[in-house]
Amino acid sequence: MCTEKLTNCEEDNNLLRNIHQQKTNKNKDVNNIYKKKAVLAQTLLTSAVMLSSASCGMPVGYSAVLLPQLKSINNSMEIDDEMGSWIASIHSAATPLGSLLSGVLMERCGRKLALQIGAMPLIFGWLLIALSANHAILLLGRLIAGFSAGLTAAAGQVLIGEISEPHLRGLLTSVPLASYSFGILLVYALGSLLPWRYVAVSSTILPVISLVVFFFLPESPVWLIRHRKIEDAKKALIWLRGGDTIQAKEETQHLIDRMDSETKIQEKIKITTLFQPEVMKPLIIINVFNIMQLLSGTYLIVFYAVDILQHIQNGPKFDHFMVAILTACVRFIFSIIGSFLLTIIGRRPLALTSGLGTAVSALILAMFLRQNCQGFNYVPALFILIYVATNTLGFLILPGVLLGELFPAKIRGLSGGITFMMFNFTLFAVAKVFPFVKNVVGISGVFLIFGMTSIAACSFLYLTLPETKEKSLSDIEDFFQQNRFLWMRKRKRVEKKNAIETETLEA
Numbered sequence: 001m002c003t004e005k006l007t008n009c010e011e012d013n014n015l016l017r018n019i020h021q022q023k024t025n026k027n028k029d030v031n032n033i034y035k036k037k038a039v040l041a042q043t044l045l046t047s048a049v050m051l052s053s054a055s056c057g058m059p060v061g062y063s064a065v066l067l068p069q070l071k072s073i074n075n076s077m078e079i080d081d082e083m084g085s086w087i088a089s090i091h092s093a094a095t096p097l098g099s100l101l102s103g104v105l106m107e108r109c110g111r112k113l114a115l116q117i118g119a120m121p122l123i124f125g126w127l128l129i130a131l132s133a134n135h136a137i138l139l140l141g142r143l144i145a146g147f148s149a150g151l152t153a154a155a156g157q158v159l160i161g162e163i164s165e166p167h168l169r170g171l172l173t174s175v176p177l178a179s180y181s182f183g184i185l186l187v188y189a190l191g192s193l194l195p196w197r198y199v200a201v202s203s204t205i206l207p208v209i210s211l212v213v214f215f216f217l218p219e220s221p222v223w224l225i226r227h228r229k230i231e232d233a234k235k236a237l238i239w240l241r242g243g244d245t246i247q248a249k250e251e252t253q254h255l256i257d258r259m260d261s262e263t264k265i266q267e268k269i270k271i272t273t274l275f276q277p278e279v280m281k282p283l284i285i286i287n288v289f290n291i292m293q294l295l296s297g298t299y300l301i302v303f304y305a306v307d308i309l310q311h312i313q314n315g316p317k318f319d320h321f322m323v324a325i326l327t328a329c330v331r332f333i334f335s336i337i338g339s340f341l342l343t344i345i346g347r348r349p350l351a352l353t354s355g356l357g358t359a360v361s362a363l364i365l366a367m368f369l370r371q372n373c374q375g376f377n378y379v380p381a382l383f384i385l386i387y388v389a390t391n392t393l394g395f396l397i398l399p400g401v402l403l404g405e406l407f408p409a410k411i412r413g414l415s416g417g418i419t420f421m422m423f424n425f426t427l428f429a430v431a432k433v434f435p436f437v438k439n440v441v442g443i444s445g446v447f448l449i450f451g452m453t454s455i456a457a458c459s460f461l462y463l464t465l466p467e468t469k470e471k472s473l474s475d476i477e478d479f480f481q482q483n484r485f486l487w488m489r490k491r492k493r494v495e496k497k498n499a500i501e502t503e504t505l506e507a
Helices: 002-072 081-109 111-131 135-163 166-193 196-202 205-216 221-226 230-240 245-265 271-275 277-295 305-313 320-345 347-371 378-396 398-406 409-464 473-481 487-506
Strands: none
Touching: 002 081, 002 111, 002 135, 002 166, 002 196, 002 205, 002 230, 081 111, 081 135, 081 409, 111 135, 111 196, 111 205, 135 166, 135 221, 135 398, 135 409, 166 196, 166 320, 166 378, 166 398, 221 230, 221 245, 230 245, 277 398, 277 409, 277 473, 320 347, 320 378, 347 378, 347 398, 347 409, 378 398, 378 409, 398 409, 398 473
């Protein structure tokens, strides 16, 4: 009898274990389904932002298409170098106003609606360019297109940063920069095949598609909760987390608690909020990085690609336009590579690798062009591709990623708008004076400036840029509230703390 009872008990235990294992496996299967659906949902929303980013990249690269064609025709639209510099740079003159307004739009109307509103003037600007009968209308179209780019740039990065999970955020916030590069490549390719007016008409397709697609996608849960739309935020999070209601409820409650704690401190955002440590420190890091990025030539190569390559190659041996398209291909490919590397090696290593690669290739180009070597046209062409590749890998994609990560939720829209405003003011100034600087110091001097600025940027980022890989937005905000600015100070404190703990354990 005892033996039979023991046998029955063992059978019961085995049965219970099997049931428990089956439940565990079932839960794992359900969680895996949720995770796959969540990745798909976040990717779909990111893809809509990528359409918007590609739309913004097209007017930036359009000057490289437009200027050579206008210089080669003989009618009322023909241009000289002065008019060419205005056509190239005026796009960035209106972008700061759009960037500042985007901060207000993001806070009042939401991130998604700000992107939809931003697409409308871009469509109108392209149509003005396509139908322009004189330089004034052409410049007005470029101005309106730049205003639209300012409206949408920050909103896209903020939206992705707020809807993505920490382990996906690095990849998802960087791929719009890849699509931005694709927009440049696309307009270069169209320019090699079509007259500039047809290129302008074709460029309206992407913003129209993005405008429509956003009607079917949710708003940022962070924005919804901050505007007391709790049920809408829950629905958005359930969709973004693949139907996982438990995770969606937990995230909703965390966002509500975070907002309530901020509300106790201050009821509304004031201008003095910009001077709080968790806002001012990211503002300094991102804006200094932006200025150094521009002076390292990141966007000058885009605006004046054909013009720069004509100087570098020193003769008609190559098709300059085709080489410009090749640089755009390299930029697109390495922006994708950089997006994936962000999830593997983090922000700091990628930034430093990109800066050093940019510096070395630019300085080698400067020395080679200084010597004016004949018969080796392929060498500078090779190094210009290396320069574009390394510069894209981190310097091009990182500022947008950091904008979506470093700023606190309470002022993310406004601070993002201010950052893009300052960035585009600087971009306008740099693009406008570039022809003058090139004439004074020569093309070798230009690349010397690019190289030295890249070295300075590496030093700055090494000292100040925090590693945000797989950190939650709340953790990043808490880090900037601490009484430190230099990242290296944190590293030294951590090493000191570890050494003390080791000594304590040994004792």
